[in-house]
């Protein structure tokens with residue numbers, strides 16, 4: 001359990017130590033192959049990001065690169081619960097959820113390179129991955145700005161008469177934005193099947209959670225109480241716990257159309273983004289190393305699988321190797337892909353213009369064209 | 370053809386679209402039980418119920434953002450802002466999310482939301498409640514901005530806005546809500562319905578000596594000014610109503626300029642970086658040789674809205690200011 005969050009843990013999931021989440025109904029349904037698959041997904045995210053970091057440092061990508069390394073169990077655990085009408089939306093730290101929801105590494109890597117073959121045709125970049133066909137609604141750059149959208153997706157699920165939910169992720173810094181509180185109020189008031197997931201990695205850029213959020217000892221999710229919304233705190237390095245408690249919230253959404261706020265404690269190994277020049281200043285070297293040594297979700301899950309007899313060290317190495325090859329191949333694909341054309345700048349702004357319908361002939365949509 | 374108010378026309382448009390498409394839902398502060406702060410949604414909640422007409426808390430960023438999210442999934446929310454001045458509270462959702470999600474997703478996501486409500490000064494409610502922000506939103510690619518000047522246009526444009534697959538922001542005018550115009554019933558129309566395509570300007574008055582280009586309530590003031598100029602000064606003024614700011618009917622603008630060779634822009638935006646600045650630039654770039662004199666403008670006087678009922682009418686474009694400006698231009702017939 002991350003040290004700075006011990007108090008949160010005290011509040012709700014201290015008892016979780018005593019609970020064996022592997023025995024939760026949703027986890028008992030996992031076959032050994034499913035469990036190994038969860039491991040593979042986590043490894044794929046890590047390799048994808050390690051390779052992207054390498055290329056970022058070579059200067060072939062623009063913009064920011066917010067790495068998810070250290071937090072993989074959160075995306076993989078929660079995304080593994082997706083049903084037909086469960087929707088996902090997150091902030092700019094969005095690669096992990098994208099891959100966990102089944103996006104292809106090629107289209108993701110190409111997006112980082114700004115290539116026409118990218119998932120958003122090179123128009124979005126690292127912070128703006130989308131795959132609506134996989135119920136993935138992005139990738140949003142304004143801290144907290146995606147939280148009303150998440151409530152809206154849940155509103156849509158309910159309005160359209162589906163039995164589903166929206167999982168809306170954010171960082172611990174986002175919970176101080178007004179939009180988040182408005183979204184919570186609407187979710188509580190209108191019984192929206194939304195699950196707000198605070199991925200608490202302890203820091204927003206260089207500011208520790210303790211220095212940014214009032215009343216931290218209660219736990220960040222506890223603010224939900226003011227809106228009559230259920231909440232919980234989860235140990236984000238244990239995939240069994242992530243799945244069991246998130247599923248509980250999803251069932252509340254599916255069956256009662258009620259929202260939940262979950263705070264999932266986790267840690268990021270790298271800086272806020274690769275451009276974070278202070279990455280090593282606001283956290284001690286010891287702290288980072290301790291997390292990597294004792295709290296790495298990949299190692300923890302690997303050990304569990306080995307203990308349970310579903311995986312050998314050699315098999316783990318093989319999974320590692322394959323994921324690395326896949327990531328390298330995606331970088332090659334991205335490198336060899338073309339940039340969009342300058343004329344493409346004007347596509348994807350207006351629906352009818354893209355489709356060349358009669359409507360598009362009325363008026364001018366763009367000046368100086 | 371029945372004479373109905375601008376407000377009734379909007380109400381009819383909303384009702385017809387609710388009936389036509391089960392995914393259309395009205396959301397806003399006081400739109401349901403209270404029947405609308407300006408009574409545009411009167412009777413709709415009683416008729417269509419809680420699912421289709423929804424009262425929102427005073428929470429513009431929250432509920433507009435929620436509408437954007439729901440629209441991505443296929444709901445077609447029509448959101449009411451009590452005043453467009455409050456759009457500033459929801460600006461992040463209206464610009465960073467609604468306007469850009471289609472682009473940033475490489476065209477994967479549509480956002481068919483409508484945001485509507487009154488945007489205007491002239492009701493003596495001071496600076497925070499009198500904004501006319503069409504220039505701000507029209508400057509953002511991805512958004513469409515519509516400003517109806519009559520009941521006829523209000524009905525037709527609102528229906529088109531709701532059917533549109535992009536975010537459309539409809540700016541109504543409180544001072545026009547109670548005014549009446551002829552609006553055909555659906556039975557009287559060959560097409561069966563009044564739907565006015567966005568991006569088509571309307572020549573509200575033909576003339577040969579001068580083109581006034583305007584939108585919203587300024588069209589009405591310009592038409593009155595044109596009558597005065599005809600009657601008292603023998604000037605034959607043409608009035609072009611833009612109806613939508615984006616998409617903008619550039620062809621109609623250039624056509625009227627080429628016809629009369631004199632242009633006055635009348636625009637409730639302030640002059641600095643306003644809609645009229647943009648239109649003046651277009652004319653200068655594309656029809657400079659057709660001009661007999663400089664392009665002139667009547668805008669809202671460039672200060673925050675003054676409260677004083679004795680003064681505010683003079684801050685806005687009005688008949689007197691328009692007539693005076695035209696006479697200043699010394700147009701030769």
Ligand SMILES: Cc1ncc(C[n+]2csc(CCOP(=O)(O)OP(=O)(O)O)c2C)c(N)n1
Nearest residue numbers: 093141142143171172173174201203204205
């Ligand atoms: C409204 C807004 N303010 C500031 C920023 C710049 N910014 C981007 S990420 C970030 C830190 C957010 O931290 P947190 O929400 O805890 O998420 P984490 O990065 O830890 O995942 C800041 C300040 C922004 N993108 N949006």
